Amino acid sequence: MDLRRLRRRRRRAAAIYTLIQTAKLNDIDPQAWLADVLTRLLDHPAARSPNCFHGTGNTLTSPRQPDRSGQAAT
Structure with missing residues (x-):
């Protein structure tokens, strides 16, 4: 079994x-x-x-992060 699969299974089981x-x-x-x-x-x-x-090809975008001045980045 692939080590990555095993790690994913362990994380899922832990959750x-x-x-x-x-x-x-x-x-x-x-x-x-x-x-x-x-x-x-x-x-x-x-x-x-x-x-x-997940896996439909569509991605969700995160909201724009404010810059240091507290204003939204454009």
């Missing part, structure tokens, strides 16, 4: 375990919470946008 443990520490059923979040995510207007999914 999932963190969410589960955080839910448990807050006395929330992790399975019910995740089911609720996934259901609401599918109903969210942004989920219907073709720009929200």
Whole structure:
């Protein structure tokens, strides 16, 4: 197995375990919470946008960063 794939899998697993443990520490059923979040995510207007999914060829631009004077860069 490719080392990069293994690292990605480990990071994903760590993120999932963190969410589960955080839910448990807050006395929330992790399975019910995740089911609720996934259901609401599918109903969210942004989920219907073709720009929200990675790999579609569309990129999201970040807002312009202010320069040192506090004014937006042009």
